[in-house]
Amino acid sequence: MFGKKKQPPIKSLVAHGSHIEGHYIFSEGLRVDGEVVGDIRANPDRPSILVISESASVTGVIQADHVIINGRVVGPVHAHELLELQPKANIEGDVSYKGLEMHQGALIAGRLIPLVGAGEKPTLQLAANND
Numbered sequence: 001m002f003g004k005k006k007q008p009p010i011k012s013l014v015a016h017g018s019h020i021e022g023h024y025i026f027s028e029g030l031r032v033d034g035e036v037v038g039d040i041r042a043n044p045d046r047p048s049i050l051v052i053s054e055s056a057s058v059t060g061v062i063q064a065d066h067v068i069i070n071g072r073v074v075g076p077v078h079a080h081e082l083l084e085l086q087p088k089a090n091i092e093g094d095v096s097y098k099g100l101e102m103h104q105g106a107l108i109a110g111r112l113i114p115l116v117g118a119g120e121k122p123t124l125q126l127a128a129n130n131d
Helices: none
Strands: 010-014 019-021 024-026 029-032 035-037 040-042 049-052 057-059 062-069 072-074 077-085 090-092 095-102 107-109 112-114 123-126
Touching: 024 029, 029 040
Parallel strands: 010 029, 019 035, 024 040, 029 049, 035 057, 040 062, 049 062, 057 072, 062 077, 072 090, 077 095, 090 107, 095 112, 095 123
Antiparallel strands: none
16 A cells, blocks of 8 residues: 555645645645645656645645645545545545545545445545554
């Protein structure tokens, strides 16, 4: 699973107090502490991690390998490998994932769509289980 591999480094930051309008494409790792109105997509040719912090707000499509959310997202979320929903995550939109870790308090107003092949089951992990 993606979580057992070495994580790509977070090289980009949308700082608290920043407001970006438009689409944002990143490589490797991105942390969002501010506000983004537009899609955030990772370069599909490299492993990626996206962190949406507690103070962040994103309105648009989110797409990356490993997505960690603890802020507000309005729009669909696509985690090609692992989606981690922290206690203050608030998502209005459908979420698709291969693996899902959800903490108590996280909210989703949308559908949960596992990305699995025929005969596979999605990987679900309790947040309290730190194996």
